[in-house]
Amino acid sequence: MSQATAPPASTAPVGATAQQGSEFTPLLRKVRGQGLLERRKGWYARMISVNLLALAAVVTGFVLAGDTWWTLLLAVPLAVLSARTAYVGHDAGHAQIAAGRRANRAIGLLHGNLLLGMSYAWWNDKHNRHHANPNHIEKDPDVGAGALVWTAEQAAVRRGFARWVTRHQAWLFFPMLLLEGIALKVSSVQDLRRQPARERAVEGTLLALHLAGYAALLLTCLPVGKAVAFALLHQALFGLHLGMAFAPNHKGMDMPDPAGERWGHLRRQVLTSRNVRGGPVTDWLLGGLNYQIEHHLFPNMPRPHLRLVQPLVREHCRDLGLPYAETGLLDSYRQGLRHIHTVGGAARPE
Numbered sequence: 001m002s003q004a005t006a007p008p009a010s011t012a013p014v015g016a017t018a019q020q021g022s023e024f025t026p027l028l029r030k031v032r033g034q035g036l037l038e039r040r041k042g043w044y045a046r047m048i049s050v051n052l053l054a055l056a057a058v059v060t061g062f063v064l065a066g067d068t069w070w071t072l073l074l075a076v077p078l079a080v081l082s083a084r085t086a087y088v089g090h091d092a093g094h095a096q097i098a099a100g101r102r103a104n105r106a107i108g109l110l111h112g113n114l115l116l117g118m119s120y121a122w123w124n125d126k127h128n129r130h131h132a133n134p135n136h137i138e139k140d141p142d143v144g145a146g147a148l149v150w151t152a153e154q155a156a157v158r159r160g161f162a163r164w165v166t167r168h169q170a171w172l173f174f175p176m177l178l179l180e181g182i183a184l185k186v187s188s189v190q191d192l193r194r195q196p197a198r199e200r201a202v203e204g205t206l207l208a209l210h211l212a213g214y215a216a217l218l219l220t221c222l223p224v225g226k227a228v229a230f231a232l233l234h235q236a237l238f239g240l241h242l243g244m245a246f247a248p249n250h251k252g253m254d255m256p257d258p259a260g261e262r263w264g265h266l267r268r269q270v271l272t273s274r275n276v277r278g279g280p281v282t283d284w285l286l287g288g289l290n291y292q293i294e295h296h297l298f299p300n301m302p303r304p305h306l307r308l309v310q311p312l313v314r315e316h317c318r319d320l321g322l323p324y325a326e327t328g329l330l331d332s333y334r335q336g337l338r339h340i341h342t343v344g345g346a347a348r349p350e
Contacts, residue, residue, distance in 0.1 A: 024266040024297070027316045031298065036309050040302040044088075044097045048107075051084050055115070063221055071222065072230050079237035082181075085111045086118070086242055087287030087303075093124045095300045113206035117214065119188030121195055121203055131299055135255045135272040143255070147176060148340060151255070155346035167348045170341035173247075180239030244333075245285070248276050249292040251336030253325065269296035270317060274335070275310075275326040282329065283307065293324065 031037060058078050065071040091097055092108035105120070112120035126141050133139035137151060145154040148169050158166045165172060188207060192200050218227035254271045256263060263271065276282060276290035283290060291306035294313050301309065317324040327335065 075234040082238045083241045117210040122191035152346040177243035178236040181235035248332030252339030
């Protein structure tokens with residue numbers, strides 16, 4: 001699990017100066033003193049209960065609506081609540097919810113594998129590697145070359161259809177997010193081969209139960225054509241919503257030079273992350289990920305404390321003369337799209 005109390009030992013900067021190494025310590029001491037790293041079990045219990053009840057209400061509405069095309073409208077609230085469910089799994093993976101590893105894993109397996117059909121172990125492995133070295137081209141899986149590319153060097157070597165996609169990736173970004181919900185499930189199943197036998201058995205069983213339950217619900221209430229249409233719409237909207245929550249966080253921010261100076265924990269997290277301004281609605285829709293800088297500095301800080309620690313982090317960065325990136329939601333998308341458009345230029349004819 002990612003630890004909020006200090007940068008992971010395996011990613012501690014080699015050769016960093018004493019000053020760089022100590023930049024995070026005063027902030028950590030102040031945050032601990034204010035109790036902002038303490039668990040909020042009551043808050044999470046209420047939030048999880050409300051989300052589960054809302055999911056149950058949508059499923060009940062789905063059953064009652066029956067065989068009609070109007071049932072497809074329920075794919076919209078179900079997609080939103082699915083993203084909320086994914087946020088709970090995310091928080092459990094960071095040990096934000098409970099103090100014990102087993103309790104967090106149980107919550108993650110329930111919300112990830114059983115309710116979403118998305119592997120908790122796969123997500124944790126990938127996401128923790130991202131947290132350890134955000135935007136590091138050699139160590140962060142989120143900026144590895146895939147359907148999209150994030151550096152001119154990656155774009156320059158693309159060939160064939162992949163090169164065409166790279167040329168137009170800024171225009172294709174949001175349409176491609178419509179496939180993200182299905183892609184997450186495919187990656188989850190593929191990752192089962194990597195997992196130890198005991199973990200694979202638990203995760204695989206829960207993924208199979210999700211698929212069987214999801215298919216049974218749809219095919220019991222709808223004929224095959226409408227069931228497939230509902231599933232595609234639900235997964236497309238879920239992928240779009242989840243992708244739009246994660247997209248503003250790092251795209252277009254600094255990318256550490258693998259051959260350059262190694263940054264300490266504070267700089268590594270602050271310089272590569274972007275916050276999104278907003279109020280309670282933004283916090284709800286983005287699951288607290290709009291406080292990305294604070295989340296990266298303190299990964300196991302409970303979600304409701306992120307807005308409380310923000311003034312401390314902003315002041316600490318100002319005292320150090322460290323840029324603190326914060327913008328509106330639409331501007332965050334503009335900045336990210338501008339970056340991937342510029343990067344895609346390496347694949348466009350001169």
